[in-house]
Amino acid sequence: MNKVGIIGYGITPFTKEDKKIESILFDSTKELFKNNSHISRSEIDAVLVSTNSNSKYLSPILSEMAGIQPKIAHSIENLCNSGTNSIVSAYSYIASGLADLVLVTGAERYDSPGSVLEWDNSRGEFKHPIFWSSIFSKSYKRKFGITDEQLAIVSVKNHKQAIENENAFSHKTFTVEEVVNSKQLTDDLRLLDCSRPCTGSASIILGSEDKVKELSENPVWITGIGQKTTSAGFTKNTSFTSMDSTKQAGNVALKMSKKNISDIDVIELHDAFSVCEPMALESLGLSQEGKSMDMIKELHDTDNFKVNPRGGLIGCGHPLGATGIAQTIEITQQLQSTANKRQVDNSKTGLVHNMSAAATSSTVLVLEK
Amino acid sequence: MNKVGIIGYGITPFTKEDKKIESILFDSTKELFKNNSHISRSEIDAVLVSTNSNSKYLSPILSEMAGIQPKIAHSIENLCNSGTNSIVSAYSYIASGLADLVLVTGAERYDSPGSVLEWDNSRGEFKHPIFWSSIFSKSYKRKFGITDEQLAIVSVKNHKQAIENENAFSHKTFTVEEVVNSKQLTDDLRLLDCSRPCTGSASIILGSEDKVKELSENPVWITGIGQKTTSAGFTKNTSFTSMDSTKQAGNVALKMSKKNISDIDVIELHDAFSVCEPMALESLGLSQEGKSMDMIKELHDTDNFKVNPRGGLIGCGHPLGATGIAQTIEITQQLQSTANKRQVDNSKTGLVHNMSAAATSSTVLVLEK
Numbered sequence: 152m153n154k155v156g157i158i159g160y161g162i163t164p165f166t167k168e169d170k171k172i173e174s175i176l177f178d179s180t181k182e183l184f185k186n187n188s189h190i191s192r193s194e195i196d197a198v199l200v201s202t203n204s205n206s207k208y209l210s211p212i213l214s215e216m217a218g219i220q221p222k223i224a225h226s227i228e229n230l231c232n233s234g235t236n237s238i239v240s241a242y243s244y245i246a247s248g249l250a251d252l253v254l255v256t257g258a259e260r261y262d263s264p265g266s267v268l269e270w271d272n273s274r275g276e277f278k279h280p281i282f283w284s285s286i287f288s289k290s291y292k293r294k295f296g297i298t299d300e301q302l303a304i305v306s307v308k309n310h311k312q313a314i315e316n317e318n319a320f321s322h323k324t325f326t327v328e329e330v331v332n333s334k335q336l337t338d339d340l341r342l343l344d345c346s347r348p349c350t351g352s353a354s355i356i357l358g359s360e361d362k363v364k365e366l367s368e369n370p371v372w373i374t375g376i377g378q379k380t381t382s383a384g385f386t387k388n389t390s391f392t393s394m395d396s397t398k399q400a401g402n403v404a405l406k407m408s409k410k411n412i413s414d415i416d417v418i419e420l421h422d423a424f425s426v427c428e429p430m431a432l433e434s435l436g437l438s439q440e441g442k443s444m445d446m447i448k449e450l451h452d453t454d455n456f457k458v459n460p461r462g463g464l465i466g467c468g469h470p471l472g473a474t475g476i477a478q479t480i481e482i483t484q485q486l487q488s489t490a491n492k493r494q495v496d497n498s499k500t501g502l503v504h505n506m507s508a509a510a511t512s513s514t515v516l517v518l519e520k
Numbered sequence: 521m522n523k524v525g526i527i528g529y530g531i532t533p534f535t536k537e538d539k540k541i542e543s544i545l546f547d548s549t550k551e552l553f554k555n556n557s558h559i560s561r562s563e564i565d566a567v568l569v570s571t572n573s574n575s576k577y578l579s580p581i582l583s584e585m586a587g588i589q590p591k592i593a594h595s596i597e598n599l600c601n602s603g604t605n606s607i608v609s610a611y612s613y614i615a616s617g618l619a620d621l622v623l624v625t626g627a628e629r630y631d632s633p634g635s636v637l638e639w640d641n642s643r644g645e646f647k648h649p650i651f652w653s654s655i656f657s658k659s660y661k662r663k664f665g666i667t668d669e670q671l672a673i674v675s676v677k678n679h680k681q682a683i684e685n686e687n688a689f690s691h692k693t694f695t696v697e698e699v700v701n702s703k704q705l706t707d708d709l710r711l712l713d714c715s716r717p718c719t720g721s722a723s724i725i726l727g728s729e730d731k732v733k734e735l736s737e738n739p740v741w742i743t744g745i746g747q748k749t750t751s752a753g754f755t756k757n758t759s760f761t762s763m764d765s766t767k768q769a770g771n772v773a774l775k776m777s778k779k780n781i782s783d784i785d786v787i788e789l790h791d792a793f794s795v796c797e798p799m800a801l802e803s804l805g806l807s808q809e810g811k812s813m814d815m816i817k818e819l820h821d822t823d824n825f826k827v828n829p830r831g832g833l834i835g836c837g838h839p840l841g842a843t844g845i846a847q848t849i850e851i852t853q854q855l856q857s858t859a860n861k862r863q864v865d866n867s868k869t870g871l872v873h874n875m876s877a878a879a880t881s882s883t884v885l886v887l888e889k
Contacts, residue, residue, distance in 0.1 A: 229577060229594035270575065
């Protein structure tokens with residue numbers, strides 16, 4: 152299998168801007184070429200678009216706008232982990248030899264049709280993800296004796312970390328009291344426990360080993376990939392306090408990269424809601440079951456940015472199709488030591504965790520310098 | 521690169537049935553497993569869904585319905601060539617070693633939102649593809665001195681061939697007079713010159729060399745792949761009488777398979793409208809420019825099914841996301857000598873041509889026994 156690395160990226164601020172998906176896609180693509188003017192558009196073999204937008208033919212449209220005539224061009228959708236699905240697809244095009252240089256651009260509008268999964272009748276009358284996240288929160292708190300105040304630390308920490316990320320949707324910090332007193336959505340969920348849908352765009356260029364060596368002075372390699380879909384319906388989950396698809400994807404990704412979870416220096420994980428952060432940490436093996444809130448509190452108290460340095464989904468906002476790409480860009484910056492005030496010292500190996508629909512589907516990537 | 525082959529398929533009749541996209545997807549998947557009961561669902565590494573439907577998370581939904589827990593799961597969209605984009609993506613997952621067995625299912629409803637490309641303002645007030653196909657028809661007829669009656673032979677031939685295809689949408693034959701006297705849509709287009717949107721589903725399983733040898737007694741290999749996107753906007757085409765993206769994709773696919781166009785025994789090409797058949801034949805090099813109507817007439821007169829044996833899009837109907845997969849199934853059947861009355865004798869090498877949006881994007885596949 153050919154080695155695959157990350158050559159460049161472009162990302163723009165996450166906002167509530169009301170503009171066309173085609174323009175949003177173009178925003179981070181322009182930024183990418185501004186950051187990487189040495190990359191020739193004529194060398195790009197594939198353009199993959201990650202989005203939940205209902206607009207069609209977005210890859211050829213983006214290609215035309217950007218002046219690219221790719222061989223391979225299409226859109227990829229799998230709700231909230233569309234971004235990492237697109238990166239893995241780009242990886243496979245390069246590793247198979249069908250492409251040497253692939254642009255992956257993810258974008259979403261704040262009012263994305265991917266925010267709700269109409270099909271999942273197991274969510275009862277509540278189609279919105281707050282239904283499953285409420286049940287996750289109630290189950291996790293009950294099983295492990297965790298209070299609302301303890302769980303609120305996730306939101307406090309990630310909003311704090313987002314302050315150092317100029318592209319984040321949130322620019323405010325909050326106290327534990329402010330989180331637990333924010334608008335009550337259900338018995339177990341407050342507004343500040345939720346990542347917010349927003350408008351955002353993120354682009355990345357992946358390349359073959361030769362292209363990476365030619366075009367990047369500070370390359371980052373994708374050395375581990377794990378993906379798993381266990382179901383589509385929320386109630387098919389075997390547990391409401393851990394993430395089975397994440398466990399399986401994590402094991403496969405670590406095995407492929409020949410790493411242990413203890414080798415991971417920095418991690419972007421899918422905190423769509425506060426409870427997802429401890430559940431993901433535990434499912435990935437970074438903590439024992441029910442014990443990760445201690446770790447999260449310590450990271451917060453010591454200003455250690457190891458988990459969700461860019462502010463996670465809670466701090467950054469969640470433009471669905473862009474999220475997995477933005478997570479991957481953050482880990483790239485960390486491994487390149489270009490994350491400024493968010494920098495986690497001595498980051499050599501990083502992990503991305505991106506999931507969909509109550510963790511019925513997960514992607515885990517391992518990245519190395 | 522690992523060799524990739526076709527292990528099995530399932531296809532169901534193309535209709536105007538009004539049912540949910542999830543059920544339509546499941547129809548051909550069920551058929552596939554009925555035809556291939558020796559394939560274990562637990563061995564399937566990836567499920568790719570090809571569709572223009574606005575419904576989300578269709579790959580995990582189809583997987584849950586079919587009893588599959590794949591590693592890789594997502595939807596792929598690129599308007600009318602979504603199907604072959606999905607097949608090429610499956611190919612890359614297998615060739616890269618990320619997957620050994622991939623299910624690709626395409627489906628569409630008759631009222632697909634992919635029928636119109638709102639973005640393309642170069643189509644003026646006519647968003648529907650009849651705009652560009654009218655200009656193609658007028659340009660082709662004028663440049664090469666072709667009459668409406670001559671062009672009508674494409675529709676006559678393909679409707680005739682579809683009679684031998686039990687899954688085709690059309691079950692009628694038409695005379696040249698009936699085609700030219702059918703409802704006039706524009707100066708240069710009659711209703712019977714158009715493929716009709718319909719409800720349809722087609723599934724295919726691709727595998728690595730080891731899996732193909734283990735699971736298929738009559739394997740077909742994908743030996744050539746070419747893809748090209750030149751633009752998204754109709755008027756960016758450099759010619760209205762030939763297909764530049766098809767030329768480029770065809771050359772790459774033939775080169776990869778080490779074949780000449782004269783080696784091709786049977787071909788499925790994208791006759792979205794009558795004029796597309798001669799334009800594609802010429803762009804692929806099967807005929808000189810402006811000369812292919814003679815070839816088409818001879819094929820018709822001699823009952824030779826070499827071009828579009830299943831009846832093409834005009835005879836079969838055009839369920840967008842399923843079309844490229846249905847074309848690939850037809851060539852598979854031809855190479856396996858299981859095409860019954862449609863069988864083209866001594867078919868050893870076949871070609872699939874699938875395109876989108878006025879040929880701004882094309883895929884060409886070469887298949888071999």
